[in-house]
Amino acid sequence: MSTNLKNVFEASNARDFTSNQLVNEFIWTESFSELLYSTKNQVVLGSRGSGKTALVKMLSHQNLRKLANKHLSSSDKQERNNISEAKTIIEQRSLVATYVPLKVEWVNSLENYENSKDKYFIWSLNLATCARLIDTAKSCIDAYVEDEVDAVLVQRNVCKNLSRLWTLPRLINNFQELRRELEILEYEKNLMFNKESMGLTLTNEEKVLGMAFHGNLFSPFTIATKQISSALNIPDNSKWVLCLDEAEFLSKEHHQILNTHMRSANDIFFKITTMPYRHHTLSTTVNANVNVGHDLEYIYIDKLGTINKNQKSSDKIIQEFATKLFVNRLRQFDSDSTKTLETLVGHSKLAQDTNELVTDEALLVMIENHCNEVTYTRAKKLYKENIKKFDDELARKIRGILLLRDEYHNRIGSTNTSLYSGVAIISRCSDGNPRRLFRLFNHLLNGSVEELNSILPSVQSKRIKSFSHSELEVIKFEKSGKRSYELIKAIGSFFKAKTLEEKLGSDLPQAIQIQHSVDERVWAAIKSAVDLGLLYPVVKKDSNERSLFPEMEGVFCLANCLAPHFNLFPRVGRAVSISTVMNSTKVIEQMELFENE
Amino acid sequence: MYSSPYGSIWDSEEITVVGINSSARDSIETNVHHGSIALQDLNIIKEEVGKLDTKDKVKVLLTHHHPKNYTDRTFQDNDFSIMQNADAFLRFATSSEFDVIVHGHKHIPRFDIHSDSLNYPIVALSAGSFSASLKDYHNGVANFFHIIEVEGKCVTNDNILGKVTTWAYFDNNKWISASKDRDFISHEEFFGDIRNRKVLKKELKTDIGSRIASHGRFRWQILLGRKPELKYCNLGLREIVVTELCKEEGWEYLPMKNNDFLVVLEDSPQ
Numbered sequence: 077m078s079t080n081l082k083n084v085f086e087a088s089n090a091r092d093f094t095s096n097q098l099v100n101e102f103i104w105t106e107s108f109s110e111l112l113y114s115t116k117n118q119v120v121l122g123s124r125g126s127g128k129t130a131l132v133k134m135l136s137h138q139n140l141r142k143l144a145n146k147h148l149s150s151s152d153k154q155e156r157n158n159i160s161e162a163k164t165i166i167e168q169r170s171l172v173a174t175y176v177p178l179k180v181e182w183v184n185s186l187e188n189y190e191n192s193k194d195k196y197f198i199w200s201l202n203l204a205t206c207a208r209l210i211d212t213a214k215s216c217i218d219a220y221v222e223d224e225v226d227a228v229l230v231q232r233n234v235c236k237n238l239s240r241l242w243t244l245p246r247l248i249n250n251f252q253e254l255r256r257e258l259e260i261l262e263y264e265k266n267l268m269f270n271k272e273s274m275g276l277t278l279t280n281e282e283k284v285l286g287m288a289f290h291g292n293l294f295s296p297f298t299i300a301t302k303q304i305s306s307a308l309n310i311p312d313n314s315k316w317v318l319c320l321d322e323a324e325f326l327s328k329e330h331h332q333i334l335n336t337h338m339r340s341a342n343d344i345f346f347k348i349t350t351m352p353y354r355h356h357t358l359s360t361t362v363n364a365n366v367n368v369g370h371d372l373e374y375i376y377i378d379k380l381g382t383i384n385k386n387q388k389s390s391d392k393i394i395q396e397f398a399t400k401l402f403v404n405r406l407r408q409f410d411s412d413s414t415k416t417l418e419t420l421v422g423h424s425k426l427a428q429d430t431n432e433l434v435t436d437e438a439l440l441v442m443i444e445n446h447c448n449e450v451t452y453t454r455a456k457k458l459y460k461e462n463i464k465k466f467d468d469e470l471a472r473k474i475r476g477i478l479l480l481r482d483e484y485h486n487r488i489g490s491t492n493t494s495l496y497s498g499v500a501i502i503s504r505c506s507d508g509n510p511r512r513l514f515r516l517f518n519h520l521l522n523g524s525v526e527e528l529n530s531i532l533p534s535v536q537s538k539r540i541k542s543f544s545h546s547e548l549e550v551i552k553f554e555k556s557g558k559r560s561y562e563l564i565k566a567i568g569s570f571f572k573a574k575t576l577e578e579k580l581g582s583d584l585p586q587a588i589q590i591q592h593s594v595d596e597r598v599w600a601a602i603k604s605a606v607d608l609g610l611l612y613p614v615v616k617k618d619s620n621e622r623s624l625f626p627e628m629e630g631v632f633c634l635a636n637c638l639a640p641h642f643n644l645f646p647r648v649g650r651a652v653s654i655s656t657v658m659n660s661t662k663v664i665e666q667m668e669l670f671e672n673e
Numbered sequence: 674m675y676s677s678p679y680g681s682i683w684d685s686e687e688i689t690v691v692g693i694n695s696s697a698r699d700s701i702e703t704n705v706h707h708g709s710i711a712l713q714d715l716n717i718i719k720e721e722v723g724k725l726d727t728k729d730k731v732k733v734l735l736t737h738h739h740p741k742n743y744t745d746r747t748f749q750d751n752d753f754s755i756m757q758n759a760d761a762f763l764r765f766a767t768s769s770e771f772d773v774i775v776h777g778h779k780h781i782p783r784f785d786i787h788s789d790s791l792n793y794p795i796v797a798l799s800a801g802s803f804s805a806s807l808k809d810y811h812n813g814v815a816n817f818f819h820i821i822e823v824e825g826k827c828v829t830n831d832n833i834l835g836k837v838t839t840w841a842y843f844d845n846n847k848w849i850s851a852s853k854d855r856d857f858i859s860h861e862e863f864f865g866d867i868r869n870r871k872v873l874k875k876e877l878k879t880d881i882g883s884r885i886a887s888h889g890r891f892r893w894q895i896l897l898g899r900k901p902e903l904k905y906c907n908l909g910l911r912e913i914v915v916t917e918l919c920k921e922e923g924w925e926y927l928p929m930k931n932n933d934f935l936v937v938l939e940d941s942p943q
Contacts, residue, residue, distance in 0.1 A: 224929060224930065224933070225892065225929075228927045228928075228929050228935050229927075229935075229937075231927075232925075232927055232937075249927060250927060250928055252928070
């Protein structure tokens with residue numbers, strides 16, 4: 077069966093995935109295990125497209141159950157183990173999670189109710205969490221009540237009890253109607269809040285509408301979970317989890333409210349997703365901050381959570397992920413396809429760690445041509461005395477960069493490099509960001525509707541450069557994106573000059589260091605770039621510490637997806653101060669960053 | 674199909690399909706107008722159908738325009754969906770004892786049973802569109818496909834028994850089961866059982882009442898064991914009847930999967 081490839085790798089948001097799509101494409105990562113097994117509240121930090129939504133959505137009972145029942149066609153041992161773990165969790169009823177997206181349009185609508193903002197926030201969030209709990213309850217009944225008649229009678233009891241607890245106008249006996257009732261209630265309450273904000277008098281009937289959801293935040297949800305536990309014999313030590321997605325849209329005050337609950341809640345655990353610099357505060361509405369490591373922990377999932385690992389391990393994990401994601405998506409469209417990413421793009425020359433590509437002797441010549449005197453002298457010495465040391469301490473680090481630079485300097489006319497090609501480089505250039513991976517696959521296929529035939533390295537390179545350029549360009553359309561764009565351009569141009577124009581040392585810079593003295597606008601641009609996955613923090617510390625994302629300090633590397641655009645080798649290099657970058661004569665023209673817009 | 678009488682007949686061992694081209698008089702030079710079937714063309718086709726041996730075959734009548742004037746939910750412009758001589762067309766269908774009418778035109782699916790003074794019920798399916806792009810033109814109507822399954826014949830009335838199963842296509846969800854609330858056609862529309870509302874209500878009142886009295890609850894599937902023909906009772910009709918009965922008798926209706934349902938006494942502990 078031929079595959080119409082036009083839409084196969086259309087980048088999509090897990091928010092819009094059906095349950096089946098999510099389960100079929102889901103790849104179990106270490107971050108997911110951390111979410112699944114932790115007994116703490118967690119804040120999941122990740123840049124756009126890094127997979128936050130997919131992770132917390134998969135935690136939900138209905139999706140985890142689907143995963144537990146997934147039929148495996150491949151012989152992947154790890155995947156079998158993962159499915160078995162999911163099955164155990166479902167069977168033992170040890171975790172019951174509900175997924176709740178915090179939609180931007182809802183958050184925006186809070187602005188319409190100036191005097192009732194907090195009241196509306198609590199009411200709406202209570203209703204939203206309870207509405208989603210219905211899906212969880214349904215999934216639990218499907219999982220734990222075998223007999224069909226018993227299942228419908230349990231549903232009846234649960235629904236009637238929830239109708240009473242939530243003070244609904246009538247007793248409802250099935251989930252479909254309960255869902256509909258909450259939808260109508262939400263609509264009517266919106267009208268009421270509108271009326272109130274216009275200064276109109278409310279009737280008593282309007283005031284008591286959805287009264288139960290005016291209570292304490294998460295109380296209606298919590299009491300409902302107890303009802304469901306009782307009806308389904310879910311043990312007391314089971315974890316009820318509330319997954320709140322896209323909390324970056326909430327304000328600082330809202331985060332304070334959520335922090336307060338994380339500090340005090342015992343009945344439910346929270347998994348909240350947001351962007352790296354958008355957990356706005358650790359303060360609460362009482363006189364104590366939420367304690368990182370005690371009340372909550374951070375999980376940083378960029379680069380598939382490999383930010384603390386060495387380059388080799390990180391590359392391996394990201395490459396495995398990329399190849400699996402390619403196959404999983406392709407099989408949604410053609411279940412019989414045997415094509416893999418490797419058959420499409422082949423191996424990467426740039427990432428090969430052997431001297432098959434260029435001999436040590438030829439490499440020494442390149443070092444002489446492109447490196448500084450100190451480096452060349454060291455190279456000669458090592459080459460003469462200890463070839464293994466030459467390879468370990470120098471050649472391995474510098475081979476890829478030299479190849480790029482050599483090709484750049486020896487290019488004829490407008491010929492393109494073929495070095496940005498192959499599985500390893502493509503995986504690296506994705507930065508382990510799933511949505512970026514889909515965009516990259518799409519660029520590689522270039523809107524083709526033909527069969528999946530292998531793509532020439534030169535063609536791959538051209539398309540990856542085009543992809544890299546588009547990843548940078550798109551930032552201009554973000555809020556305050558122009559500043560971030562200018563900053564990234566400045567940083568990229570600086571490193572490009574260092575890599576391609578100046579004589580190379582053995583420890584090439586390709587990261588920036590921020591000190592407290594950095595301009596606030598520059599800092600804002602950096603945070604924005606991190607949120608969008610164009611800069612990544614270089615983190616060596618324990619991810620549970622607040623210092624994971626310190627304020628106005630840190631080391632940041634350029635996203636690998638930008639490397640082809642700036643003719644760089646995708647890597648983390650030595651850090652240089654941001655002021656060195658900004659003061660460089662090469663980037664003086666980017667000084668408009670500091671001008672008022 | 675493109676010359677008088679603007680019809681075709683496909684006749685095989687198990688099925689006879691007659692197609693009538695109600696768009697035959699359309700062209701780029703004519704103004705938008707109703708579909709039409711000329712009476713003389715209809716008579717010629719009727720004569721041809723009369724020559725065939727269709728005794729044990731399923732008979733399907735196909736056309737483009739609407740033989741009935743449906744409630745319009747799309748736009749307020751003048752509607753030329755209904756065909757001229759629709760009454761004659763429908764009379765031809767019932768008098769020739771067609772089992773199914775399928776038509777299109779508006780791309781909005783509908784299921785109904787048509788009958789007239791000849792008392793012969795015909796399944797009337799206004800089919801959705803499988804492949805036309807409808808998003809902008811039709812306010813987001815999905816694409817559809819339908820499968821008409823004929824499972825047998827009523828031993829009393831000789832009309833076909835079966836169901837129409839419908840799937841809808843949405844960009845995000847791909848193919849999913851149709852839903853009455855969203856698509857104006859249920860995922861499964863059964864046909865064949867010709868009990869009307871009063872008759873069905875009277876019968877179910879007895880069946881449900883006696884079962885609740887003896888067992889504390891009633892399950893539809895168990896009744897089907899005794900009265901299998903009720904499987905072909907239209908689900909919409911069934912729901913109306915059961916809901917009314919529950920209101921009148923103090924029962925509670927509990928929907929289950931696979932078109933099954935339970936009825937219990939209201940406020941019974943269970």
